[in-house]
Amino acid sequence: MTDSATGATEADARLHRLLGGDDVAWLVRRARDRLETGRSLSGTVTLADATARQRRAVERLTGRPARSGVSLSVSLPELDRIVRESGAAADGLAEAVTRLTGPLRDLNRDRADTAAAWAAAVGPLDDAVAGRAELAAWRVWLDTTGTVRRLASSPDVALALLEQVAAVLRRLPSRGTPIGRLAAECCGDAHALDDGRPVGTLALSASRALAGRPFAGDGGADSRRAAWAAVGVHCDDLSSLVLCHGLAGDGRTALGRVLALQREAGQPAVLTLRQLRCHDEPLRAAGPVRVCENPVVVAAAADELGASCQPLLCVGGQPSAAGWRLLDLLAAGGAEFRYHGDFDWGGIRIAEAVRTRISGRGARWHSWHYDRDAYEALAAALTTAHPLARLPQSPGEPVGTPWDPALATAMARHGVRIEEELTLDTLLADLAELRGNRWRRRPDAARRSSASRR
Template identity: 60%
Template sequence: MTDTDRLRRLLGGPDTAWLVKRVRSRLERGASLSGRVTLAEATPAQRRAVELLLGRRAGTGASLSVPLDEVDRVLRTSGASPHGLAAAVELLDGPVRDLARENAETAAAWAAAFAPLDEALTARPELAEWRAWLDSTGLVRRLAPDPAEAAGTLRRLAAVVRRLPSPDMPLGRFAAETCGHAHALDEGPLATLALSSARALAGLPFRSDGGAEARRETWAKVGVHLDELSSTVLCLGLPGDAHTPTGRMLAAMRGEPVSLTLRQLRRHTEPMRAGLVRICENPVVVAAAADALGRDCPPLVCGNGRPSAAVWRLLELLAEGGADFAYHGDFDWGGIAIAAAVHERIGWRPWRYDASAYLEATSDTPLAGRPVPTPWDPSLATAMKDRAVRVEEEQVLTDLLTDLAP
């Protein structure tokens, strides 16, 4: 039978509290109660308490070392705690948590919460780095600390990821169809995570730089628009016409870059006729072409990264008018993924965007990211994996302007 009074005298005072705390920590971690525990800079009172517990001098010096096996033996033989040190700590300080079991249960709960998102991402290798970033930053756990709470958020996030990029849809409708509520992506943890996934697909840093304009531009790059004015497309050299508002504007601005809104393009119902249309990825090409060629620049459309709803609408109008397309973009895996999406949707022929052009370009910038197939020239993906450098459009700008010149 436990002698509670004796146990409290031996081990329950303030001068042995550090020892009880160390033993509890070991028990919670599932470690054995063997070996020694040491207290640096022990006070005289702490040293006397250990001497009373062990029935002998506790040595000299600043530190105090206590053999746990001996403490266990003393407690058992004295009757203070017949079941030993572990039982004594529970009697004095309450039940000991099983941290290993708790951690395993928590890990299992989080794995179950992430399961729908991980399933959705099995077919999205381009989001693998973003998924790893979620783990490394702990963003989900900060936004929704409880796995049961996070499960619903991640389930809706999985539905969002499955539908991105979107083929031109207002944010409210997109949210209603993927999350069950038109305002689900306006604010809150789900909105933050969904916007982060959109940034990943658009080739942007995963963490948002904040601001309504950045949010609007991010969604536009994956085909989701907050309104018809936020989604735009930059173009140069489109011939226009004399009988529609957009056509007259293009004709009047011939030689200057023009930014068309989704609203304008939705109200332009006639096909646009332009012959061969070249597509570039970066606005710098459009600016340089306007400076160098002015009104002599042939039709040029800028995707500005992953195409927005306005870009898709303009390309569709041009395709309806019988246009042929030639495409150039950055030689990196993000640029290749964008090119592949445009190639699948409207089709194009390479504009200095094949293996031979890549190998001729000069660059020493390392190529990072996950490889993406290049169906228009399978040898391009092979060349990029072998050479492992990225080539941006700015580095071949002279060649592109030569092609655009009359």
């Protein structure tokens, strides 16, 4: 007796005998791949390194010997005809694949939906980065390296992750925030920015970008601490330091007494963020505060000017959280600042960051032998002194110099990097003249200063 149920059973059995075996499963998979990606069942499919069993299974299926060789090819139109003529599937190979392996997916639509979900996931990050040129290259780097997709298993996970990263970025640079507090306020988890956590990994690389450093870093604890400090976030308030010399201090506060003692001794002071955070009053400076980029300037000033040196602060590259705090305290005290740094694009970025911060506090910022005339004179002197030498080139992308637009033009034209150490004599003479002194390098100081630069 044959009824619809029995007929269906016989058709299913016939189909499984024809295409249900393990040795022809590869044929079904190839046909399904074609159907799910919107391609037609035309042409041939080939299996490299086919086994003897697979070759015999195709010979039984097609009724003729397989060609010699290590690969095995089957015509899909021929396979469709065989399925139809066998009565296993009236609608041919497409029906057979669906009955054997289940409903087909639309892989093209799935891919489009997944791409749309990932695009939506990075939306919060793109909003936070928009208009911030210093983060543009970092944003491209994230896509190029696939960092986000390595850290997030799906678009939904990525969306939650990047919303937190975006919240952190909106707070950077900071005025001196503990990392645990920043994490708690932005992510609801005081440990979200810890080493190895996904949010921490992405936010740390963004901090390096903001500081003009390599996005990946070297992975060490010191590098991580320095990168956070460069954007005003401290992992603890004792490791963030700032170097200064000749600040007047006072006799009333703990910080003031430290500064006064060090000035009297003619020695530089190394201040922790903790000391600076515990000081709530503005700091008064006796005269303009000179700001340099490199510690060697402070060392030379201490060697050769001692207690007679005018107020001098070293940002040590991108200012640490302690550095920003000291600048803020001096700005609140009405200090007028004079800035000098390396004549390279990294140095220009640091100078602009300091200028923007100080100006935003209502304080006056001026360059200190850090303009086009100074650069041109140094570049000419270097070229004359080393006509055959290969002079160091300024690395990085050019940036503007709003305090003297001609400086950026000159630096781009010459392309020569001039480190701050090459201007020591000019800077020291200037510091001495501020006191009404006539500066002449002392022989013993010259030896100490030379040693400090090595």
